[in-house]
Amino acid sequence: MSFYIFARAVVRTILKPLYRIEVIGAEHFPKNGGVLLCSNHIDNLDPPVVGFTCPRPVYFMAKAELFKNPMSKKLMESIQAFPVKRGMSDREALRKGLKLLKSGEVVGLFPEGTRSKDGEVGKGLAGAGFFALRSDAHVVPCAIIGPYKPFRKLKVVYGPPIDLDEMRSNKVSAEQATEVIMAEIKNILEANRS
Incomplete structure (x- = not known):
């Protein structure tokens, strides 16, 4: 954990002024309990940016x-990353993610699975819905609003947790839960573009 804290501080020191990063909605973030953090994906810098703004x-x-x-x-392990094979059917990664959520940790996902070429929110993979339905974690949507251009403002917007209790009790599919999450990310993105 100590290297993680150090790395987070270094990343913040470099990236925050370079991209004039503005964080909106951090007060929505649950202080305790498991959290599934789902964000759109526009650049390779998204994980460190979400990592230090969360x-x-x-x-x-x-x-x-x-x-x-x-x-x-x-390096990946020291910054709390864990491996997943492409396509989200990696049972080991799914088990690891669920275990972290159930033990009260924050698991960050980019449900699209790949970077958006045009900055628009794409279709999410079922893995996000799987984690959301199979854990009692809070599901927090996040929108990164770019582009990543030096000294141009970049926004990271955290929305309030999505209430999935009804979906959990109705046993909807992982795909349906993912669609709800992606729609919420899209709403945040559209509401905060300027």
Whole structure:
């Protein structure tokens, strides 16, 4: 955890002034309990930016390829990332994510699974809905509003937790839950563009 705190401070020091990052809605973020943090994905810098703007430490899923090299594996683990194979059918990653959520941690996901080419919110993968339905975690939507251009303002907007209790009790599909999450991210994005 100590390297994570150090890395987070370094990233904040460099990126916050460079991209004039404005954080909106951090007060919505639950102070306790498991949180599934779902954000749109527009740039490779999204994970560190969400990581330092989030009020609590975040465990991110990262593509398994980043864990193949021993050096990058060590770095990924030290910043609380865990591997997931593309396509979200990786049982080990799903188990790890659920375990973290159930133990009260924050798990960060980019449900689209890949970066958006045009800055618009794309279709989310079912993994987000799976975690949302299978855990009792708060589900917090987040929108990163770019572009990443030096000294141009970048916004990171956290919305209030999405109430999925009815969806959980009605046993809806993971795909349906993901659609609700993605719609909320899109609403935040559209409401805060300027």
